[in-house]
Amino acid sequence: xxxxxQKTDSQTKARAGKITTDHGxxxxxxxxxxxxxxxxxxxxxxxxxxxxxxxxILGNTYHxxxxxxxxxxxxxxxxxxxxxxxxxxxxxxxxxxxxSLKEIRKITExxxxxxxxxDGSKHLFTPEYVMDIQRVIGADIxxxxxxxxxxxxxxxxxxxxxxxxxxxxxxxxxxxxxxEPKYGHSQALFPIxxxxxxxxxxxxxxxxxxxQDQPGNAxxxxxxxxxxxxxxxxxEIVNGILxxxxxxxxxxxxxxxxxxxxxxxxxxxxxxxxxxxxxRNGMLFTTQGIINIRNKxxxxxxxxxxxxxxxxxxxxxxxxxxxxxxxxQEMLAAQIASVHNLRFYLWLVGExxxxxxxxxxxxxxxxxxxxxxxxx
Amino acid sequence: xxxxxQKTDSQTKARAGKITTDHGxxxxxxxxxxxxxxxxxxxxxxxxxxxxxxxxILGNTYHxxxxxxxxxxxxxxxxxxxxxxxxxxxxxxxxxxxxSLKEIRKITExxxxxxxxxDGSKHLFTPEYVMDIQRVIGADIxxxxxxxxxxxxxxxxxxxxxxxxxxxxxxxxxxxxxxEPKYGHSQALFPIxxxxxxxxxxxxxxxxxxxQDQPGNAxxxxxxxxxxxxxxxxxEIVNGILxxxxxxxxxxxxxxxxxxxxxxxxxxxxxxxxxxxxxRNGMLFTTQGIINIRNKxxxxxxxxxxxxxxxxxxxxxxxxxxxxxxxxQEMLAAQIASVHNLRFYLWLVGExxxxxxxxxxxxxxxxxxxxxxxxx
Ligand SMILES: [Zn+2]
Ligand SMILES: [Zn+2]
Numbered sequence: 001x002x003x004x005x006q007k008t009d010s011q012t013k014a015r016a017g018k019i020t021t022d023h024g025x026x027x028x029x030x031x032x033x034x035x036x037x038x039x040x041x042x043x044x045x046x047x048x049x050x051x052x053x054x055x056x057i058l059g060n061t062y063h064x065x066x067x068x069x070x071x072x073x074x075x076x077x078x079x080x081x082x083x084x085x086x087x088x089x090x091x092x093x094x095x096x097x098x099x100s101l102k103e104i105r106k107i108t109e110x111x112x113x114x115x116x117x118x119d120g121s122k123h124l125f126t127p128e129y130v131m132d133i134q135r136v137i138g139a140d141i142x143x144x145x146x147x148x149x150x151x152x153x154x155x156x157x158x159x160x161x162x163x164x165x166x167x168x169x170x171x172x173x174x175x176x177x178x179x180e181p182k183y184g185h186s187q188a189l190f191p192i193x194x195x196x197x198x199x200x201x202x203x204x205x206x207x208x209x210x211x212q213d214q215p216g217n218a219x220x221x222x223x224x225x226x227x228x229x230x231x232x233x234x235x236e237i238v239n240g241i242l243x244x245x246x247x248x249x250x251x252x253x254x255x256x257x258x259x260x261x262x263x264x265x266x267x268x269x270x271x272x273x274x275x276x277x278x279x280r281n282g283m284l285f286t287t288q289g290i291i292n293i294r295n296k297x298x299x300x301x302x303x304x305x306x307x308x309x310x311x312x313x314x315x316x317x318x319x320x321x322x323x324x325x326x327x328x329q330e331m332l333a334a335q336i337a338s339v340h341n342l343r344f345y346l347w348l349v350g351e352x353x354x355x356x357x358x359x360x361x362x363x364x365x366x367x368x369x370x371x372x373x374x375x376x
Numbered sequence: 377x378x379x380x381x382q383k384t385d386s387q388t389k390a391r392a393g394k395i396t397t398d399h400g401x402x403x404x405x406x407x408x409x410x411x412x413x414x415x416x417x418x419x420x421x422x423x424x425x426x427x428x429x430x431x432x433i434l435g436n437t438y439h440x441x442x443x444x445x446x447x448x449x450x451x452x453x454x455x456x457x458x459x460x461x462x463x464x465x466x467x468x469x470x471x472x473x474x475x476s477l478k479e480i481r482k483i484t485e486x487x488x489x490x491x492x493x494x495d496g497s498k499h500l501f502t503p504e505y506v507m508d509i510q511r512v513i514g515a516d517i518x519x520x521x522x523x524x525x526x527x528x529x530x531x532x533x534x535x536x537x538x539x540x541x542x543x544x545x546x547x548x549x550x551x552x553x554x555x556e557p558k559y560g561h562s563q564a565l566f567p568i569x570x571x572x573x574x575x576x577x578x579x580x581x582x583x584x585x586x587x588q589d590q591p592g593n594a595x596x597x598x599x600x601x602x603x604x605x606x607x608x609x610x611x612e613i614v615n616g617i618l619x620x621x622x623x624x625x626x627x628x629x630x631x632x633x634x635x636x637x638x639x640x641x642x643x644x645x646x647x648x649x650x651x652x653x654x655x656r657n658g659m660l661f662t663t664q665g666i667i668n669i670r671n672k673x674x675x676x677x678x679x680x681x682x683x684x685x686x687x688x689x690x691x692x693x694x695x696x697x698x699x700x701x702x703x704x705q706e707m708l709a710a711q712i713a714s715v716h717n718l719r720f721y722l723w724l725v726g727e728x729x730x731x732x733x734x735x736x737x738x739x740x741x742x743x744x745x746x747x748x749x750x751x752x
Binding site: 037038039041042043044045046063067068071072075076081082083084299300302312313316317318320321324325327328330331332334335336 | 413414415417418419420421422439443444447448451452457458459460675676678688689692693694696697700701703704706707708710711712
C-alpha cells in the first residue's frame with residue numbers, strides 16, 4: 001500500500017491524497033460503505049460501482065468469521081472473489097463487535113472469549129488469530145485487534161485498556177511480519193489509537209501508534225456517545241501526532257458535519273453505518289438538506305429525490321413514490337434510500353476533495369454544513 | 377389495444393401473438409410480474425427493464441386504492457408516471473384481494489363492503505367504482521369486477537356467484553363505455569370467466585364472456601387449490617369457447633409446468649407471485665432445474681446462479697454467495713433471487729414463443745418440463 005499526499009489545505013489541516021492498493025486507487029478524503037456480512041445492505045455490487053461510486057468498502061471480521069466462516073472464504077479465494085467486489089476492501093478487527101456483546105465476553109491478556117450472537121457457540125479472539133482471520137478474508141487493509149472502551153469510562157480503565165491495546169498491537173505486528181498474504185495481493189496493517197476522551201492518554205497512544213511505523217493509522221474509540229466537541233478535540237491532538245505521510249482513518253464516523261470537521265482536522269478515511277441505517281428508517285441526506293420521507297409533505301411531491309446529486313436512483317424516483325414505498329414497508333424503499341444516501345456520502349467526500357484541491361475548502365465547509373444539515 | 381395472432385401450433389393449441397397498447401408491444405405468450413403496491417418487491421424499475429426484460433407488469437387495484445390512494449395517483453398522472461414504468465400495465469379488479477378478507481367483507485348485489493386490512497376503515501367496491509378506480513390508476517388493461525369463489529365450493533354457490541359476476545360485468549362494461557381514459561392512452565377491459573371446477577358453469581360463463589366482445593378475456597378462479605388436472609380441464613373447455621382473435625389471460629398461474637401446459641392449451645398471458653415469493657424463501661427456478669438455496673450443498677458451490685440464463689444478477693453472483701446472504705437474512709438475498717426468478721419466467725415464456733414459431737413446441741415442452749421442474 002502506498003499513500004501520496006497530494007495537497008494540504010493552507011487554512012485548515014484538510015488533505016487530499018491517493019492510496020494505492022493492489023486492488024486499485026483510492027482518492028482521499030474517502031468514505032467507505034459498510035458491508036457487514038460481505039454485502040452492503042440492500043445494494044447490488046454493480047450499484048456500488050456505478051451508482052454509489054464507492055472506491056473501497058468495509059467488511060466485518062466478526063460477522064464474516066461466523067458466517068460464511070473461514071473455510072468457505074478460503075475456498076472462495078478470499079472475500080473479493082466471494083462477493084465479487086474487485087476493488088479495495090478494509091476489514092475491521094472484530095473488536096468493536098465482540099466488545100458490544102456485553103453479557104457474553106471475557107477479556108484477558110491473551111484475548112477475548114465470547115459467545116456467538118447467532119448460536120451461542122464459544123470462541124476466542126487473540127491478536128494473532130484475528131490477524132490470521134484477516135489473512136483468510138484477504139482484505140487490502142486490515143485492522144489491529146484493539147479494545148474499544150465504553151463511553152463514559154474513568155481514566156484508570158481507559159489507561160489500562162489503552163496499554164492492553166498497545167501490547168496486543170505488538171502481537172499483531174509480529175504475527176503479520178511472520179505470515180504472508182494468501183491470495184497474491186498485499187495487506188496493510190493499520191494500528192488503532194485509543195485513550196477515550198483523555199488528552200494525556202490520546203497523546204501517549206498516538207505516539208505509540210506512530211512509533212510502530214505501519215502503512216496507515218486509525219483513530220478508534222470516538223463517536224461512541226461523547227459530545228462532538230470532545231471528538232474533535234481528541235482528533236486534533238491525535239492527528240497532530242500521527243505522521244503526515246500516512247493516511248488517517250477515523251473509525252465509525254459519522255454525520256456529514258462530523259465528516260467535514262474530521263476532514264478539516266486532517267483525517268483521510270471514514271466509515272459509518274449511518275447512511276444505510278438511516279436509509280432503512282426513511283432518512284435521506286441530500287444536496288439540499290435532510291429529508292424525513294415519512295413526513296406528509298412529501299406525499300405529493302413528484303420531484304426527483306435529488307436531481308443535483310445525479311445517478312439513476314436519485315433522479316429517477318420521486319419523493320412521493322419513495323414515501324409511498326416507505327409507508328408500505330416495501331423493500332424497494334430501503335434499497336432506493338440506501339443507494340441514494342451512499343451516493344450522497346461519496347459525493348460529499350468528493351466535493352470536499354475538490355475544494356481542498358481548489359484551495360477554498362475553508363470557505364466552502366461552513367456553507368456546506370449549514371445547507372446539508374438543515375431539515376427540509 | 378390490438379391483438380395480432382402470429383402463429384398457432386399445429387400439434388397443440390399454443391399460440392404466438394402480439395398485443396399492441398399505447399405503451400408499446402407485448403409478445404405473447406407472456407408472463408407479467410406482480411407489482412402489488414406499484415412496485416415489484418425488491419426489484420428496481422431499471423432492473424425490470426434491463427435484467428428481467430419484463431414487457432408488462434401488474435398492479436393491484438385494492439392495494440393502490442388504499443395506498444397511495446386515488447388522490448395521489450391522479451395528481452401523479454396515473455401509475456405509469458407515479459412509479460416510472462412507461463411500458464404496459466394491467467390492473468386486477470381488487471376482487472381477489474377483497475374476497476380474501478374473509479372476516480371483514482359483505483357481498484351484496486350492489487357490490488362488496490369491506491374493511492381495510494391496514495386501518496380497519498370501511499369501504500364499498502361496486503363494479504362502477506372499481507372501473508372508476510382503474511381509470512384513475514390508468515392501467516392499459518383493466519379487469520372486470522368479479523367474485524372469485526373459494527375452492528372447494530358447491531355447484532349452487534358457484535352458479536349463483538357466476539351469475540353475480542356476469543351481472544357485475546354488464547355494469548362494468550356500461551361504466552367503461554360511459555367514461556373516458558384520464559391520461560390520453562386507451563384502456564382495454566378484460567372480462568373474467570368464472571364457474572369453479574364445474575364444466576357446465578365454465579361453458580356457460582365462457583359463452584357469456586365471449587358474447588361481451590371485449591378486447592381480451594381472462595380466466596379466473598383457477599389455481600385456488602384445485603388439482604392441476606382440473607385446472608387444465610377447465611382451461612381446455614374455456615379456451616375452446618373464447619375467441620381465437622383475442623388474448624386469453626389465465627389469472628394467478630403458476631409454476632413453470634403450469635405455464636407451459638397453459639400455453640399448450642391456448643393461453644397467452646399469465647401472472648403469479650410465485651417467482652418473487654419463492655425467491656424470498658430461497659427457492660430458485662433455473663434453466664437447469666429448481667434450487668433450494670438453503671441446502672448445504674450450495675455452500676461451497678462458487679459457480680454462477682445460472683450461467684445459461686444470462687443477465688448480470690444470474691451470472692455475476694455465485695450460489696455460495698447467495699446461500700450465505702440467505703442464511704444471514706440479508707435483503708440482497710431476496711433482491712438477487714427475485715430478479716433471477718423473474719428473468720427465468722420471462723425467459724420461459726420467450727422460449728415457449730420461440731418454439732411455437734419454430735414449429736417444435738410439442739416436442740420441446742415435455743423435455744423442458746422434465747428439466748426445469750427437477751430438484752437440483
Ligand atoms: Zn502503552
Ligand atoms: Zn349468467
